[in-house]
Amino acid sequence: MLKLENIYYSVGGVDIINGITIEIDERFVAITGPNGSGKSTLAKIIAGIITPTSGKIYLDGEDITDMSITDRANRGISFAFQQPVRFKGITVKDLISLASGKKLTITEACEYLSEVGLCARDYINREVNASLSGGELKRIEIAMINARGTKLSVFDEPEAGIDLWSFQNLIKVFEKMYERNKGSILIISHQERILDIADKILVLKGGRIDKIGTKDEIMPTLLGVEMGCRYVKEDK
Amino acid sequence: MDNIQKHLLEQIADLHDVPQGAYSLRINGALHGKNSSENIEIVKKEDKPGIDIYVKPGTKKESVHIPVLLSQTGLKELVYNDFHIGEDCDITIVAGCGIHNGGDETSEHSGIHAFYVGKNARLKYVEKHYGSGEGSGKRVMNPTTIIELRENAYMEMETAQIKGVDDTVRETKAKLEKGATLIVGEKLMTHGDQYAETRFTVDLDGENSGAHVVSRSVAKDNSKQLFVSHVNGNAACSGHTECDAIIMDNASVSAVPEIMANHTDARLIHEAAIGKIAGEQLIKLMTLGLTEKQAEEEIINGFLK
Numbered sequence: 278m279l280k281l282e283n284i285y286y287s288v289g290g291v292d293i294i295n296g297i298t299i300e301i302d303e304r305f306v307a308i309t310g311p312n313g314s315g316k317s318t319l320a321k322i323i324a325g326i327i328t329p330t331s332g333k334i335y336l337d338g339e340d341i342t343d344m345s346i347t348d349r350a351n352r353g354i355s356f357a358f359q360q361p362v363r364f365k366g367i368t369v370k371d372l373i374s375l376a377s378g379k380k381l382t383i384t385e386a387c388e389y390l391s392e393v394g395l396c397a398r399d400y401i402n403r404e405v406n407a408s409l410s411g412g413e414l415k416r417i418e419i420a421m422i423n424a425r426g427t428k429l430s431v432f433d434e435p436e437a438g439i440d441l442w443s444f445q446n447l448i449k450v451f452e453k454m455y456e457r458n459k460g461s462i463l464i465i466s467h468q469e470r471i472l473d474i475a476d477k478i479l480v481l482k483g484g485r486i487d488k489i490g491t492k493d494e495i496m497p498t499l500l501g502v503e504m505g506c507r508y509v510k511e512d513k
Numbered sequence: 514m515d516n517i518q519k520h521l522l523e524q525i526a527d528l529h530d531v532p533q534g535a536y537s538l539r540i541n542g543a544l545h546g547k548n549s550s551e552n553i554e555i556v557k558k559e560d561k562p563g564i565d566i567y568v569k570p571g572t573k574k575e576s577v578h579i580p581v582l583l584s585q586t587g588l589k590e591l592v593y594n595d596f597h598i599g600e601d602c603d604i605t606i607v608a609g610c611g612i613h614n615g616g617d618e619t620s621e622h623s624g625i626h627a628f629y630v631g632k633n634a635r636l637k638y639v640e641k642h643y644g645s646g647e648g649s650g651k652r653v654m655n656p657t658t659i660i661e662l663r664e665n666a667y668m669e670m671e672t673a674q675i676k677g678v679d680d681t682v683r684e685t686k687a688k689l690e691k692g693a694t695l696i697v698g699e700k701l702m703t704h705g706d707q708y709a710e711t712r713f714t715v716d717l718d719g720e721n722s723g724a725h726v727v728s729r730s731v732a733k734d735n736s737k738q739l740f741v742s743h744v745n746g747n748a749a750c751s752g753h754t755e756c757d758a759i760i761m762d763n764a765s766v767s768a769v770p771e772i773m774a775n776h777t778d779a780r781l782i783h784e785a786a787i788g789k790i791a792g793e794q795l796i797k798l799m800t801l802g803l804t805e806k807q808a809e810e811e812i813i814n815g816f817l818k
Contacts, residue, residue, distance in 0.1 A: 324800055326796055326800075345799070346796060346799040346800055347799045347802060347803060347804050347805070350799065350800050350801060350802040351802045354800075355800065356800045358793075358797065361797075362791070362793045362794050362796075362797040364794060364812065364815055365729075365757070365815065365816050366729075366814075366815035366816045366817070366818045367811065367812070367815035368815075371811075371815060372801075375798065375801050375803065375811065376801045378802060421801065425801065425802075
């Protein structure tokens with residue numbers, strides 16, 4: 278599905294990504310690691326938002342390294358921002374319609390919203406502006422990815438900036454997405470419960486892959502001293 | 514009406530032909546037709562071009578269309594329309610001007626609209642301006658709107674000038690009595706070498722009066738825009754004026770919002786923001802598969818919706 282080959286990225290003499298080579302074929306892959314380890318940069322490199330200094334990116338065998346964001350999106354890469362963007366005048370329905378690539382009926386758009394736990398009728402005609410909370414925006418961001426239904430969906434810290442109540446729902450959304458999604462999900466997360474449903478976990482450190490393995494191999498090491506208190510086991 | 518005139522009418526009033534109910538249709542400097550209804554009387558002025566519109570007190574859920582069409586190059590006109598809205602009314606007035614200039618001479622429509630809105634009346638006023646035609650002659654529109662809102666009257670004014678008007682100076686002056694409310698939403702887009710100037714003066718004279726003046730604009734190419742608003746709080750009142758502009762290419766936008774409190778209980782706010790389309794907005798829409806150009810159009814359409 279997705280292959281990164283020797284990816285390097287540096288800016289202003291600072292190395293952010295230091296030679297990453299990975300292949301992602303599993304249905305649910307999580308990337309984790311401390312702040313500043315290069316996780317978000319790597320996600321943006323995959324989406325085409327950042328151009329790597331060197332290295333190659335392949336999607337289903339096709340070299341997409343020099344492709345624009347638009348071309349990659351149309352070839353099946355979706356990207357959910359860590360900090361969703363606000364738009365004056367553009368409604369939730371407009372964005373979900375744009376994401377799906379066709380004009381949606383209210384019922385269709387509502388289905389995508391209900392899936393992420395938003396009461397559709399309250400949101401469908403709302404503007405995606407500052408009147409929406411961070412948690413609401415995050416869920417709309419996920420609804421857009423669902424509406425796209427592409428073969429690769431990349432999520433950059435979907436749990437960041439949302440309240441606890443939203444978080445509980447968010448986990449359910451990803452669990453459901455995992456059951457249903459036919460493509461691959463690549464998710465950057467610090468959350469144990471999200472890592473817990475991953476088929477494969479990559480741990481990034483200093484712009485390199487520090488560890489790679491199944492959750493059974495990786496999780497015990499994350500819950501140890503090394504990552505400090507970022508990973509707290511929750512009651513389920 | 515010919516096809517050009519029908520097209521103009523559709524653009525400014527969503528109408529395909531002469532409207533139903535009360536209306537006044539002006540084409541190429543002359544009154545083309547008018548119709549009064551039981552509650553709304555339209556009378557042609559005798560001393561100058563224009564009409565008087567009288568709405569009987571208590572008239573509810575009725576509307577008046579007063580479109581103006583210009584398709585003759587070089588025509589210049591100044592029209593006076595006065596609206597006398599009775600007490601306790603609840604009506605909608607749809608005005609608008611479409612100019613098609615296929616020639617080399619400047620076509621110009623200046624309309625002076627005065628609204629006298631009675632006690633407890635509610636009025637929605639919609640005004641669209643549109644220009645078309647391949648001629649080198651300019652399409653000029655200079656609307657002046659005078660508003661007097663009596664006690665507890667409420668007026669909502671929506672204006673839009675999205676395409677094809679080369680030069681415009683829009684002037685709106687409002688006076689509000691006790692408990693009256695004025696909501697203004699202006700949408701403006703300029704392109705090419707166009708110039709648009711918009712000026713608001715709102716006097717909040719009555720206790721508990723309130724005004725909310727919001728202008729959203731997009732300036733493209735080499736166009737220039739000037740937004741000026743003065744909101745004067747002369748009583749215990751609330752006033753808010755906002756100009757929000759997207760600037761592109763080599764355009765220039767100037768915003769001058771002014772608030773003046775002449776009473777200790779006047780609460781006034783002004784806001785003005787000018788900036789290009791945020792890069793992250795473009796990127797977000799591109800990750801949905803839109804090209805940069807398509808993303809730009811979606812953002813502008815949404816902003817001016």
